[in-house]
Amino acid sequence: MGGIKDSTYLDVQKALARRFSSLDGWKFSWSSAGSTQPEGLISRRVAGRTERVLVNVKMAPSVPANTVQALQAAASAGKVDRAVLVVPGGAAVPEVPEGVDVLEMDNWQIVGNRIAWAKNIERSALLEEERARRGLA
Numbered sequence: 001m002g003g004i005k006d007s008t009y010l011d012v013q014k015a016l017a018r019r020f021s022s023l024d025g026w027k028f029s030w031s032s033a034g035s036t037q038p039e040g041l042i043s044r045r046v047a048g049r050t051e052r053v054l055v056n057v058k059m060a061p062s063v064p065a066n067t068v069q070a071l072q073a074a075a076s077a078g079k080v081d082r083a084v085l086v087v088p089g090g091a092a093v094p095e096v097p098e099g100v101d102v103l104e105m106d107n108w109q110i111v112g113n114r115i116a117w118a119k120n121i122e123r124s125a126l127l128e129e130e131r132a133r134r135g136l137a
Contacts, residue, residue: 008108012057012086015105016042019084020053028055042084052080061110062092072097088115 013028020026025044040055056071068085075083076099083100087093088108096102107118 008059009057011105011107015086015103015107016040016055016084019103020044041080052078054078054080054083055086056083057086058091059088059108059115060091061088061113061115063087063094065094068094068096068100072100075099089118 009030016028020028020042025046026042027044028040028042030040039057042053042055044051054071054075056067058067063085071083071085084103085093085096085100086103086105088110089104089106090110091104092110093102109116109118
């Protein structure tokens, strides 16, 4: 992976870690297959049984219906308990079928038709306030 993708995937892992804590035994691994479904697998052993969750990340303002369908097909084809689709906050997601959860990341937001890092949105608002206060805006 390269620079921006690395930082984005770190944010994805943090968001997933909030829902699937390593303290509860969850272990995460990225798929080496690239863009094929799924991109990751979260698993844990509980009472002699392995729980598995497929993960797909779609960093786009709107998620195509075929992405959700492909994730559901991959989940039903494999021996998994459910699937998770990770998207930026405010992304347009089509109707999600049973067995697929949508996880919106707080630190990435849809602004207009672009994806923006929430810290940049906060900085922009702060700079606009400062410019207005100084009479520069």
